[in-house]
Amino acid sequence: MAPTLCAMCKTQRALIKRPKNHAKLCKACFITIFEDEVHHTITSSNLFFPGEKVAIGASGGKDSTVLASVLKTLNERHGYGLDLVLLSIDEGIKGYRDDSLETVKRNALQYEMPLKIVGYDELYGWTMDQVVETIGKKGNCTYCGVFRRQALDRGAKMLGIKHVVTGHNADDVAETVLMNLLRGDLSRLSRSTSIVTGDSGSEVKRSKPLKYSYEKEIVLYAHHKKLDYFSTECIYSPEAFRGSARSLIKQLERVRPSAILDIVRSGEDMSRLVPRESSSSCGGCKTTPVASAPAVEDDIGGCGSRNGRTPGGEMAAMDKQLIENEAYERLEIDVASTMARNKATQNEKPKDIPIRNGGSKAATRQVLGNCKRCGYMSSHDICQACTLLEGLNKNRPQIQI
Amino acid sequence: MDEVTKPAVAGGSLVRPCTKCWAQEATLDSRSHAVCRDCFAKFISTKCIKQIAILGKETRAPGGPPAASSTGASTSPRRYLLGLSLGVSSSVLLHLLNENVEFQLAKGRNAPFELTVVHIDVSSSLVPTSTSTSTSTSTSTSTASAPAAALEKYRQRYPRFDFQCVPLSAIFGLRTVDWSKLPDVQNINTTAPSPPSQDQNQQQEQKLRQLFDGLASAAARTDVLRLLVRHVLVAAARDGGCQALLLGHSTTALAELTLAETAKGRGFALPWLVNDGLLPVVEYEYHDSGTAAAARNSDGPAATAASMLVYHPLRDALRKELVTYATLTAPPLTALISDAPDAAVATSSNGGNGAGAVVSHKDLSIEEVMVRYFAEVETNYASVVANVARTTGKLVRLDNNGTGTGEDGNGARCGLCGMPLDEQGDERWRGELGEAKDDQLLSSSGRICYGCERSTRG
Numbered sequence: 001m002a003p004t005l006c007a008m009c010k011t012q013r014a015l016i017k018r019p020k021n022h023a024k025l026c027k028a029c030f031i032t033i034f035e036d037e038v039h040h041t042i043t044s045s046n047l048f049f050p051g052e053k054v055a056i057g058a059s060g061g062k063d064s065t066v067l068a069s070v071l072k073t074l075n076e077r078h079g080y081g082l083d084l085v086l087l088s089i090d091e092g093i094k095g096y097r098d099d100s101l102e103t104v105k106r107n108a109l110q111y112e113m114p115l116k117i118v119g120y121d122e123l124y125g126w127t128m129d130q131v132v133e134t135i136g137k138k139g140n141c142t143y144c145g146v147f148r149r150q151a152l153d154r155g156a157k158m159l160g161i162k163h164v165v166t167g168h169n170a171d172d173v174a175e176t177v178l179m180n181l182l183r184g185d186l187s188r189l190s191r192s193t194s195i196v197t198g199d200s201g202s203e204v205k206r207s208k209p210l211k212y213s214y215e216k217e218i219v220l221y222a223h224h225k226k227l228d229y230f231s232t233e234c235i236y237s238p239e240a241f242r243g244s245a246r247s248l249i250k251q252l253e254r255v256r257p258s259a260i261l262d263i264v265r266s267g268e269d270m271s272r273l274v275p276r277e278s279s280s281s282c283g284g285c286k287t288t289p290v291a292s293a294p295a296v297e298d299d300i301g302g303c304g305s306r307n308g309r310t311p312g313g314e315m316a317a318m319d320k321q322l323i324e325n326e327a328y329e330r331l332e333i334d335v336a337s338t339m340a341r342n343k344a345t346q347n348e349k350p351k352d353i354p355i356r357n358g359g360s361k362a363a364t365r366q367v368l369g370n371c372k373r374c375g376y377m378s379s380h381d382i383c384q385a386c387t388l389l390e391g392l393n394k395n396r397p398q399i400q401i
Numbered sequence: 402m403d404e405v406t407k408p409a410v411a412g413g414s415l416v417r418p419c420t421k422c423w424a425q426e427a428t429l430d431s432r433s434h435a436v437c438r439d440c441f442a443k444f445i446s447t448k449c450i451k452q453i454a455i456l457g458k459e460t461r462a463p464g465g466p467p468a469a470s471s472t473g474a475s476t477s478p479r480r481y482l483l484g485l486s487l488g489v490s491s492s493v494l495l496h497l498l499n500e501n502v503e504f505q506l507a508k509g510r511n512a513p514f515e516l517t518v519v520h521i522d523v524s525s526s527l528v529p530t531s532t533s534t535s536t537s538t539s540t541s542t543s544t545a546s547a548p549a550a551a552l553e554k555y556r557q558r559y560p561r562f563d564f565q566c567v568p569l570s571a572i573f574g575l576r577t578v579d580w581s582k583l584p585d586v587q588n589i590n591t592t593a594p595s596p597p598s599q600d601q602n603q604q605q606e607q608k609l610r611q612l613f614d615g616l617a618s619a620a621a622r623t624d625v626l627r628l629l630v631r632h633v634l635v636a637a638a639r640d641g642g643c644q645a646l647l648l649g650h651s652t653t654a655l656a657e658l659t660l661a662e663t664a665k666g667r668g669f670a671l672p673w674l675v676n677d678g679l680l681p682v683v684e685y686e687y688h689d690s691g692t693a694a695a696a697r698n699s700d701g702p703a704a705t706a707a708s709m710l711v712y713h714p715l716r717d718a719l720r721k722e723l724v725t726y727a728t729l730t731a732p733p734l735t736a737l738i739s740d741a742p743d744a745a746v747a748t749s750s751n752g753g754n755g756a757g758a759v760v761s762h763k764d765l766s767i768e769e770v771m772v773r774y775f776a777e778v779e780t781n782y783a784s785v786v787a788n789v790a791r792t793t794g795k796l797v798r799l800d801n802n803g804t805g806t807g808e809d810g811n812g813a814r815c816g817l818c819g820m821p822l823d824e825q826g827d828e829r830w831r832g833e834l835g836e837a838k839d840d841q842l843l844s845s846s847g848r849i850c851y852g853c854e855r856s857t858r859g
Contacts, residue, residue, distance in 0.1 A: 044832050181660060182778075182785060184792035244778075251770050252664050254762040256620045258855060259664045265851060266668025269826040273672060273796040315782050322784030323433060 008033065016224075019216035022257060027224050034221050038209055039074050045195050047207050048163070050081035055161045057152050058086040058107065058115075060100030063167025065107060065229035066218045067210055071165070072111050085159060086111075089151045090119040091144055092127020103230035110228060118155035120147055124389055134395050143392075146384045150376055153204040161204070168208040171215040171249060174260045177267035179245040183318065190271035193264065203377070214260060241314055429725065432783065438729055445718055445726045449497040452677075452714035456481075457513060459710060460644040479514040482638035483562075483647045484630075487520060487551050487739040491649030493723045494715050496730055498647075499559050516562045518555065519637045521630045522548045523569045554737055567637055570605035572629045575636050576684040579816025579848065621856040623766030624665060628818050628853075635682060635709050645710035653720035653779050655713065656789035657771040664767050667852035670820035672798040675790065677716070681708045683814045716790060719783055815850035817857065822850055 004014045004024050012026030025033070041047075048054065056071065058064045068086060075082045088104045090097050101117065108115035121127050124147055131143050156164050173193060180189040191197060196207045210218065222229055252259040370376065371383035378384070419427040419437035421444075427435035431444055460479045483498065485491045495518060502512045524546055549566045556564040572578065616622045638646045650658065655675050662674055673680065684707075715723065727734040779786050799821070813822045830851070849857070 177663065178660060181663065181789055181792065184788040186792060186795060248660075248770070248774050251762075251774075252767060255765045255767060255770055256618065256664075256855075258666075259767065262666035262852070262855060263664050263668075265666045265826070265830055266663040266671075268829070269669035269823055270663075270671065270796060272826075273669070273799060275795060275797050315785060318788075319782040319784045322788055326432075326784070 016220060019257060020214045031221065031224060034217055035070055035073060038070050038213065039078060041212055042209050047209060048080055048082055052163060053083040053161045055085045055087040055156045055159060055164045057164055057166040058088050058104045060103035060230040062218055062222050062229045062231060063169055065227050066222050067165060067167040068107060068111055069225060069227055084113050085161060086113050086115040087152060087155050088115065088117045089148055090117055092120050092129055094129055100230040103228060106228055116155055116159055118151055123151055123154060126392055131392065134392060143388055146388055150385050156204050163205045165207050165209055167210055169210045169213050169215050169218055170260050170264055173211055174249050174263035175242060175245045177263050178248060179241045182241055182245060186274045190274040193267040193271050442726060442729050445722060446497050446500060448717040449714045450501055453501060456645055456712050480643045481514050481516050481645045481647050482641055482643040483516055483518045484634045485518050485520045487548065489727050489738055490651050490654060490715055490723050492734050492738050493726050494649040495559060496734055502561060517641050517643060518562050519565045519567055519634060520548055520552050521569055521633050522546055522566050523626060524548055551739055567633055569629060569633060570609045571633050573605055573608065575632055577632050577682055577819065579685045619764045620766045623768050624856040638709055639707060645712050648713050649715055650713040651715050651718050651720040651723055652787050652790050653775050655716055656786045657775050659789055659793045661767045661771045665852045666855055669823040669826055671793055672796040673820050675793045677712045679708045680711050683819060719779060719786065721779055815853055816848050817853040818850060820850060
């Protein structure tokens with residue numbers, strides 16, 4: 001039997017079945033089309049401007065390594081005129097970062113890019129190992145995620161850079177869409193799919209050029225380009241909503257490879273369906289204190305090669321909170337939802353009943369301001385990082401005898 | 402559960418008194434409360450009746466007297482159609498509706514509504530032509546099909562209602578599907594090697610089987626099947642002069658639907674699919690009255706004729722609660738319910754899926770993945786399941802212009818699923834994703850939605 005030829009060049013032997021659509025391609029054509037698609041994403045969304053200084057959030061993992069490699073290639077090939085810098089965060093997890101930071105250092109040499117490493121200890125006075133020592137293994141990913149998000153932005157600011165690109169891929173975005181559906185968090189759902197996050201109010205713009213790239217193709221690309229990356233997962237990563245969503249996505253991908261992209265598409269479309277007023281409809285927000293640990297401030301946290309997973313037991317915590325809410329709800333007469341439902345289907349004018357809890361469904365709209373302590377953008381007086389730090393610092397005397 | 406303050410006397414002698422009535426032994430767990438059988442059953446029926454009451458207000462004849470007046474002579478009786486899959490949820494819904502009618506009649510009132518129960522028989526159309534290894538039905542259409550027999554048992558138990566068994570092939574008589582947009586279906590008439598002796602019915606069945614054989618995957622077959630069943634149900638409701646179509650979806654089923662449709666790229670249509678309300682129905686004009694003949698190719702083949710109220714009265718009950726409820730009725734509903742866990746979902750080509758059986762992923766549908774996933778979530782985190790459906794309920798129904806609600810049915814709709822087309826989203830997607838040369842999906846004609854393209858051209 002003659003070997004299957006590449007569907008694109010029709011001359012070389014097809015060695016790769018594209019995970020995205022099962023097209024059979026040769027190695028060279030796969031690498032070309034992968035890069036072309038990223039290029040298209042970049043140009044169609046006008047991600048960069050010539051001369052822009054861009055920091056690549058580099059963890060040493062496959063996603064950020066591929067991102068650095070692809071951006072370098074495209075920058076040279078298409079003359080983006082970008083000034084690319086690698087920016088790494090050292091969370092201070094022994095045995096995890098030590099090795100991956102070595103990888104990033106090698107990447108810096110390989111790609112001839114300057115490298116800046118920012119440590120949690122520098123920024124917050126705490127390494128992740130110390131955090132774990134204090135609060136235990138449960139829930140520490142919240143700290144890590146919150147700290148990291150700011151760390152990248154602060155590191156960029158230090159370097160005078162206004163744009164950070166991260167290696168989030170299509171799987172990550174799809175995962176976030178499903179996760180936010182499971183969490184019932186419409187505001188995050190509407191934010192998470194956009195390629196650029198951090199609006200005019202924030203000093204540092206963030207984008208994810210690999211948003212439409214399949215994780216499996218990123219691995220293939222790294223493999224065939226023989227990229228030097230580090231593949232160990234965060235040793236503290238627990239199971240949670242994200243883990244649950246991730247395993248679901250993997251199953252869906254096996255059933256229908258296009259499912260990942262289809263979820264991204266759904267997520268983008270649904271973000272336009274989110275009513276403007278209901279900013280946060282997560283189960284915990286109706287009654288004041290949220291039982292579940294404070295979630296990561298924005299769309300996607302980052303945890304090394306795997307993206308930050310929210311604390312273990314989060315699902316159970318939310319379940320509990322929802323049950324409590326329901327118990328309270330029973331004590332009220334649910335006029336609002338009945339009327340809303342009536343209104344949705346018939347265009348009669350609503351009956352004149354004074355609605356006591358009319359506005360209760362729509363939580364207060366988040367207003368973006370700045371943290372009073374560190375000046376970082378936040379929808380609260382004190383940003384999450386500072387809140388978390390306060391809690392940590394209270395406990396410090398106990399561990400530092 | 403309403404926490405009733407514990408009466409001083411009652412419940413004292415019980416080992417584990419029901420936390421609701423304090424009068425009986427609690428034998429069941431209902432949302433982390435120990436309850437007795439009666440209170441559990443009442444809890445479920447209240448959830449259903451609440452929704453039926455909302456629908457009742459919705460379908461009140463305009464200008465008629467308030468529903469409270471018992472002798473509503475001037476209001477014509479409400480008429481609903483219940484889609485019965487023969488699974489647990491829709492069977493429970495049927496039982497609850499019957500209970501509701503009996504309750505009203507016992508109080509000397511008129512029946513609150515008339516009900517037609519329709520089962521769409523998909524049994525013969527889904528057996529692949531090549532592998533007719535299934536248990537009994539596939540070829541012999543002369544004997545009554547298994548679903549028809551099953552339906553007979555329902556008919557005997559609920560004689561008050563009108564029961565119908567409609568074959569899925571009835572879809573070919575409908576004008577609500579734009580067949581010209583289904584590439585594999587257009588040629589079925591010409592390519593069908595059907596012996597001349599076959600009667601019309603068998604030809605239709607044959608055609609249907611070819612339609613499904615032409616779809617690329619189990620995921621696509623299950624998806625299209627669900628859409629076709631919906632079309633036939635809506636048509637039956639319209640033909641029967643019904644004001645609303647009732648579906649048995651539980652909270653869990655709606656959560657599954659939400660995530661499944663998201664995974665199939667129909668996020669834009671979710672508010673139309675999951676929420677209760679008015680669903681516009683589009684009809685396409687055909688040159689001849691022939692069934693699968695080409696629809697007119699011009700831009701305006703559609704005549705937006707009508708709309709149908711679609712309601713999910715069990716939207717506040719979990720599937721596991723309905724499964725429990727089915728054992729509590731006298732006699733238990735379990736005797737009626739067919740083996741498939743939920744026929745609406747489990748009817749993909751691999752037959753009634755053995756629960757937990759290991760199947761190749763190629764033979765799984767997106768729906769089945771979701772059923773498995775939520776079965777697990779429901780066990781441990783029931784409120785999370787409920788929250789998914791509630792969240793989807795907050796999404797806004799947009800029409801394809803991106804503004805306002807498209808409840809009136811203005812604007813183009815998908816020729817297969819009937820949902821609004823998301824032209825804005827299509828445009829953006831094409832722009833951002835780029836033109837992969839081999840990808841036909843992106844060169845959409847704009848008359849079929851993204852999700853339906855995936856399933857038909859997949």
